[in-house]
Amino acid sequence: MGFLDLKGVEKFYGKLRAIKGVDLTIEKGEFIVFVGPSGCGKSTLLRMIAGLETINGGKLMLDGKDITDAPSSQRDLAMVFQSYALYPHMTVEENMSFALRLAKVAPDVIKDKVTKAADKLNLTSYLQRTPKALSGGQRQRVAIGRAIVRQPKVFLFDEPLSNLDAALRGQTRVEIAKLHRELGATTIYVTHDQVEAMTLADRVVVLRDGMIEQVGTPLELYDSPANRFVAQFIGMPQMNVLPASMFPKAGGAHEIGVRPEHLTIVAANEGQLRGTVELIEALGNETLIHVNLGSAMIIVRQYERTRSQLGEQVGVQFDSVHLHRFDKDGKAIASLNQFSGVAA
Template sequence: MASIELKGAEKWYGQVQVIKGVDLEIEEGEFIIFVGPSGCGKSTLLRMIAGLEETSRGQIMIGGVDATSKPPAERGLAMVFQSYALYPHMSVRDNMGFSLKAAGADKAVIKEKVDEAARVLKLEALLERRPKDLSGGQRQRVAIGRSIVRDPTAFLFDEPLSNLDASLRVEMRYEIAKLHQTLGSTMIYVTHDQVEAMTLADRIVVLEGGHISQVGTPRELYENPGNLFVAQFIGSPKMNVFSAAAQGLRIAETLPAQAQHVGIRPEHISFVAEGEGAFDGAVDVVEYLGADCFVIVDAGDIGQINVRVEGETTLQPGQRLGLSFGPEYTHTFDAQGQALKS
């Protein structure tokens, strides 16, 4: 295990700056997830830590040692990519032990480490198979096992589940969470899927346009987003946001004077009689999901509002009603999109 620290890290491609002075401290054994939309710089930042991309300015410290100019092989890190990159002619055992064999490790040591990694990842019964005989989830576990046998100081994951279908992604999320509990290793994980981020991370680093927008635990980011970008990126479905000056909003006088935008999570809205609550609207669409329903309401100038309802609902499209929410669940943001203190 090792701590990792970024000090003013920048990445330039010619005159274009894609990573803009990132400062970040990652503690030993911490599971950190970089999340953000496509093009925000999350994979570039991960590759800079790995040494696969040169750091234009700033420092990358690994275990308290400046590793900024070190090649990837000298950083003691293991990277798991989006593609499995397994050798098709080799067995699972040979794929997992290849890096140790290439380094000249003793056969007995290789066998011991491969067997231990296979035990952790529940791959014992698959060690003699070839990659073509494995499912996508099994191939990804082999790719992770190949990293484990190297006994790295930290694991780097670059969108490892994006090639899997929905059910396999859920299964592999569980496997990776259990792996972190078992190994206790430092892990940095890149994804564009905020559900993966919320379920796996000790802390989430939200990136926007090459800089850090906010860092915090999943609960901190969900309950106390620091700005409008984080508020709408974290959470599924996303936070409802509307103008504080919208026509038909009956709580405008209770909002802070600087408030330009109002946000409310779908689960924090309740239905009341028309004319009561914060504003009125008409049911547009009802989405039945089994345990929950999402009711999408057309609220005129306020816009479309998504409401989460537990269980079933008798609401029908076209039905008019009021929408209410408590001040303790209301988020407000200024003209620059920064959260206002309540």
């Protein structure tokens, strides 16, 4: 048994089965990230854990205690929302201490907890300001501070950075990672951003249509996806997937996948693939080259400037050790050591 256990958890909205028997074990101190496309159930699952959505089936256990039907106020969890959810008429200090004041915690204890949390989040000089006098990033830190002072057993984050601009998202992501290391708290974090998932998580939970597709470390999911969906969802740009008919020795696979960085542009008369350059994305630190193979499009990633030109005929080379095989249902199958090439 883990620190937090979901056992066959289900959620229904009328006849719609939104969460379909989810089983998941989370250990104490883990940073778990839920990812998946819009509508996959990641936020619903988080809200079920928080007690904001009713659990219609299965069990939710926290530290050995059944909290399936417990109200949110008795679950010893703290949630940070996408919208910050701060009281506009209260100061930063009052927002951060609100839950403790409701619980009638001693004023000196409240003062100590707020002071320590503000120091960790670089909010000390803003304690007497109201939210309207703060930037988006500062408001998000206040929301995080409000959760910290409660010292919950589990922190829940529901897409906390989605309202911030790109630069601030990166900065706040680093702050959350540092905070997690300092607090050693169990954290569940919902995001649609792969960079957040790959950089923050101890383990990533990939969801689709209310079910878990795969659970693993970020690199386990990247290097050994369980199916085509995970293979293409994790990684940006996504994995190239080609019909197995292009491969003379596909070993019973229905489709073959290869990541953009495992492909190399070569002369038109070389390599295992032939195509025409349709688009070049020069990003500075890398170049993404879109190649039309006739029956499919692929993306090649290279970490240097390219000499290729739009409309140019090129060859594309790969090492068979980096190929992934998928059956007709999209499930990953055996390794590709037997691959020797691709039909021209």
